[in-house]
Amino acid sequence: MRREGLGGNYLVGSSPKENEEPDVSNLDVDHEFFQEKVWPHLANRIPAFEELKVSTAWAGFYDYNAFDQNAILGIHPLVTNMYFATGFSGHGLQQSPAVGRAIAELIFDHKYKTLDLSALHPDRIIMNNPMLEKNIV
Ligand SMILES: Cc1cc2nc3c(=O)[nH]c(=O)nc-3n(C[C@H](O)[C@H](O)[C@H](O)COP(=O)(O)OP(=O)(O)OC[C@H]3O[C@@H](n4cnc5c(N)ncnc54)[C@H](O)[C@@H]3O)c2cc1C
Structure with missing residues (x-):
């Protein structure tokens, strides 16, 4: 959770x-999930949240690399002018500065x-060698 603006939201x-x-065929909000799985934890941690009122709610998709929930980075094994920077599985924002720098180095300097x-190269998929992400959200 985080504060949203200064209006007590x-x-x-x-x-x-x-x-x-x-x-996944619809994006209806599961209000029961909030009532049973989220609110009790919030109220336990921050007792003031026992009094909260839900004003809006939404549900959405995360991009998700089903192989190992980690980024797929680097040059395509066969197509020599194609670079991957994808598969971030819900943690792409925090990795993007490093990924941008690393991919720029690959393009300009042909190496990291x-x-x-290099552990995130797509070869690991071909070799069936997953690098499992334990902290997927
Ligand atoms: C609700 C939510 C919360 C998140 N919170 C966090 C967080 O707290 N911390 C964190 O690190 N990460 C978070 N993420 C994950 C992060 O946003 C993603 O990992 C990251 O944005 C992925 O970047 P990307 O460039 O790979 O893909 P995207 O940002 O999805 O960019 C792909 C782009 O390609 C475009 N595109 C798609 N198909 C085509 C096509 N055929 N032709 C042309 N363009 C196309 C799309 O329009 C889009 O602009 C969150 C994601 C969601 C959904």
Whole structure:
């Protein structure tokens, strides 16, 4: 959760556990999920939230690399002028400064110079060698 502006509003969210994932054919908000799985934790941590009132809610999709929930970065194994920078699985914003720098180095210098991100190369998919992300949200 975080404060949203200065008007006493807060933005709160949570991902369901894998076995709780809702049907993806619609984006209806599951209000029960908030009541049962989110609100009790909030109120436990911050007792003032026992009094909260929900004003708006939305549900949405995350991009998701189903292979290992990690970025896929680097040059295509066969197409020599195609670079991947994708598959971020919900943590792409925080990684984007490093990824931008690393991919720029690959393009201009043909190798990583300041950060070695070669473990995230798409080869790991071909070799069936997942680098599992444990902190997927
Ligand atoms: C609700 C939410 C909260 C998030 N919170 C965080 C967070 O707190 N921290 C964090 O690190 N990450 C967070 N993320 C994840 C982060 O936003 C993504 O990992 C990141 O934006 C992915 O960047 P990207 O450039 O790979 O893809 P995108 O940002 O999805 O960009 C892809 C672009 O390609 C365009 N496109 C798609 N198809 C085509 C086509 N055929 N032709 C031309 N253009 C096309 C799209 O319009 C889009 O502009 C969050 C994501 C969501 C949805």
